[in-house]
Amino acid sequence: MECPFCSFPESKVTDSRPAEGGIRRRRECLRCGRRFTTMERVELQGVVVVKKDGRREEFSREKVLAGVRKACEKRPIPLGAIEELVDRVEQAVYSLGKAEVPTSYIGELVMEGLRELDHIAYIRFASVYRAFADVEELERELEALKAGWPRAEVPPGQLVLLPEVTRNPMRSLGRAGHGRRKVAE
Numbered sequence: 001m002e003c004p005f006c007s008f009p010e011s012k013v014t015d016s017r018p019a020e021g022g023i024r025r026r027r028e029c030l031r032c033g034r035r036f037t038t039m040e041r042v043e044l045q046g047v048v049v050v051k052k053d054g055r056r057e058e059f060s061r062e063k064v065l066a067g068v069r070k071a072c073e074k075r076p077i078p079l080g081a082i083e084e085l086v087d088r089v090e091q092a093v094y095s096l097g098k099a100e101v102p103t104s105y106i107g108e109l110v111m112e113g114l115r116e117l118d119h120i121a122y123i124r125f126a127s128v129y130r131a132f133a134d135v136e137e138l139e140r141e142l143e144a145l146k147a148g149w150p151r152a153e154v155p156p157g158q159l160v161l162l163p164e165v166t167r168n169p170m171r172s173l174g175r176a177g178h179g180r181r182k183v184a185e
Contacts, residue, residue, distance in 0.1 A: 003029035004036055011036075021087070047093055048100045059101065061090050068110060071125035075118050085113040119145055 001011045008031035015026035022041035028034070047059040065086045072082055089109045093101055107129045114122040122145065123138075132138045 001027055001038060005034045006032040050100050050102045059093060064089055071121040075121050077118055081117060
């Protein structure tokens, strides 16, 4: 492994341990003695993505990650949740066992994951991915989202702004903040 500091081609491994998605190795350069960390991941057989216009390109986890990050920008979503979503998409793509996968399949996987993660990020991604023709099309998508995601449910990692009110607070106060008066008969 080439040293990132002096470019010497040899190093020794001082520590190895399993890490999420691979093996983390601590290395020491045999020339300058500086230490650095590397991640070793299994390289899966390449999958070619077939674009809508027929072009083909190698599947890129980084490209999926960039798209999901863009959709989740300025949302209260932990980076770990985004990474998990991209891991699931990548796993689904490779587990198909096909040499070619259409972008529509990948896009739907991402949208399904974002729908569970954050409804605003979902709409952001869907608006670019589906390229809504007009406001009515966007409204239909919003209505479909509302039907499948109860408003009372708060997405993971999102703060609850107002606690649920289980009773009508004005009812117990009566009129003008006073207790209820009995009306004489």
